[in-house]
Amino acid sequence: MSVWLPSAPCTPGTCVEAGRGARVRGAVRLVAVVVLVLAGIAGSLAARRLPGALVRGWARSVVRASGVRVRITGAAPGEGGLLVVANHISWLDVPLLAAVRPARMLAKREIRQWPIAGPLAARTALFIDRDRLRALPATVARIAEALRAGQAVAVFPEGSTWCGREHGRFRRAVFQAALDAGTPVQPVRIRYRTADGAPSTAPAFVGDDALLTSVWRVVTARRLVAEVEVLPVVESAGFPDRKSLARAAEVGS
Template sequence: MSVWLPTAPCTPRACVDSARSAAAVPRAVLRLAAVAVVAIPGIALSPLAARLSPVPRDRLVRWWCRAVVRAAGVRVRTTGGEAPTGGVLLVANHISWLDIPLLAAVRPARMLAKTEIRDWPVAGAIVARGGTLFIDRDRLRALPATVARIAAALRGGAAVVAFPEGSTWCGRARGRFRRAVFQAALDAGVPVQPVRIRYRQHGDATSTAPAFVGDDALGASLWRVASAHGLVAGVEVLPPLPPGTHPDRRSLALAAESATGDGVSRDSCPRAPGTRSHADADVRASGPGTPEPAEQTPHAHRHPAEAPRRALTG
């Protein structure tokens, strides 16, 4: 277990809302069946879709991702402009596994994931075939090479999605953006596209039902989402940060973090009393491509049974 990995104070018991109405159980059963009907054929046909030319393939992926989210009972509201074409780094706040199909519905892109996912049954082969960029989260020295691979993908015209908080938060609080992945955008000379994700219920109230935090199990998270009533996922595509407008990764990360903030509390969770805040360590890198230790994980895909790991605190 690496001491550098960021984590959040959010836990399912302290932060997450659950549906308790009598209608929740049959609602969840029907929705999960609908998700299976939509998701399984899409996964089975993914090798054929990969042979399509980029434009029809992207349209198909966007449609399928929206269909999976909608089958789970989540309405999607996308606002803002279109993500730039060509190489672009999409960065967003991170709350749930739902964030991934939501962003793919905005712009199909290569995801960042931890290396362990490659060994998962079924899912590992799918994400590898989809061009996922893998990160060895436990080896700090491997991070510069990962940043270089991301930059190469961006130079080649790919869109890459990252969650720079490095961990999921409940939605009522948020983490700081680690700076490592922004070096790739600087090196490749491509824009950064901030995207703000927020889940709402009962009008404009923030909902933590989709949050996948702490030692949460994927099955429990799926059930909460499917049983929730009136859940809406808001995806706001914010103005891009053009290349050359920020001189270094620190200012670029701060600009993207500020854009996605929307007044959400940073580094502390109002629903998890007694937890400590997590600040970036003031550790300097030896060169422009070497991230600070506190930045080791620009994206934190977790195994459902994996508990969050402790971050370096200042």
Template sequence: MSAWLPSAPCTPGACVEPARTAAAVPRAVLRLTAVTALVLAGIVLAPFARRRGRIPAEWVGRWCRMIVRAVGVRVGLTGAAPPAGGLLLVANHVSWLDIPLLTAVRPARMLAKAEVGKWPVAGALAARGGTLFIERDRLRALPGTVARIAGALRGGAAVTAFPEGSTWCGRAHGPFRRAVFQAALDAGVPVQPVSLRYRQHGGGPGTAAAFVGDDTLLASLWRVARTRGLVAEVEIRPVIPPGSHPDRRALAHAAQPPTPGPAWTHTALLADRPMTSHTAPPTAQGMTRAR
């Protein structure tokens, strides 16, 4: 098995619970219509924006926040703003929602499997956004991929990766694979860990947002749009400075999110309103407003 190709035991039938409270069908349709309109607007406007130079990171972050809000998800943000410059941003992987959430926190080049580049519409958008594609089934390609990531980091780019290599339902996490952390060591840049958690309003960890196993994107979109009171909690954890860990194994272990448990549930139940950041990054301001 490739170092890029781990698997998760989570499946829609075993892990994803039906929404306890569902939005009316017309409201869900309106939400999906709004998301579709935003995506199409991004496709149409991106080439015009690029003609004037690089698309401002603030625009990208605002667009991602609008997508998350349009689908009916409230967002709570805690932690300090990620540092500027070259940075490896890593997070656990639960849902397709993870991508706009992290991009709203810190616009960055995304790490994705090569198959994503062949997807209609989404593949073209990913390529235009500077996505670094991985050939996950070719172990021989691993050193070259790490070198490409390190090169981007040395050039001052932020790169976002999901080191679990697969989505999990959110009630458990997979181990962080070590390969991507070698790029941070080689480039001498900090690592920014982020923990992503989803719950339904008034409850503990929920799986409505999970995009796992043989689940389809359309089915997941519909489930999220129909779920009322879905909250995404984004915890920006302390940055790991370069040189603080001797090897990629230790670095991956340090970046690993805490195991979900009673403490997690208690924190999620402390307040009915979304959490706010103590020092929210400019691109994350306004993420906590309810839809």
């Protein structure tokens, strides 16, 4: 088991709903998503820093193009240096967090090799090698440096994706960066539902699921809704250690 990747019991065969949508509609949505991601790559290459409103609008467009409605509720996210933490279910979680607050994403090193999304992540992400325990202090230090510089850093502290019906505990290491930098933590809760409000596991990207398989399941699904709840900011200064800060910021799915 990887240091950064605790095992989750969720697997495609036992947890994920099979898609039953139209293939033609799915193909149209898939093309739209690819076009938008390519546009995002082009924009990030053309400008060193894009306006936050533009990034939020682009991120919402990616999710909507995949056929998923977006509902964002709760408080406005904090400004300046901010550690954004959320439960992790799907690849859709990344643009959903960007729709709330554009941030540098803490991402596994393997994402660099992903088609289309990899080059975009390489422009903004902080990459980690989850198989090297010795890399942990340096990773925390890089996050703290970004926070001190007034940047937002987005992290999925569960360390693995879950199906949405179950969730993991927040691993505490990254919370040390917020303590070291003296910056607040912004918890965000993500849920996926059908249009009638029932929980849906169709967007889950779990176990040995292939990325393209997961993407196709989403774009062919019908009437999915992503609910994003921005919870009150947790001030790191009020906590004596990273364990207590992680527990205070933990959100369930």
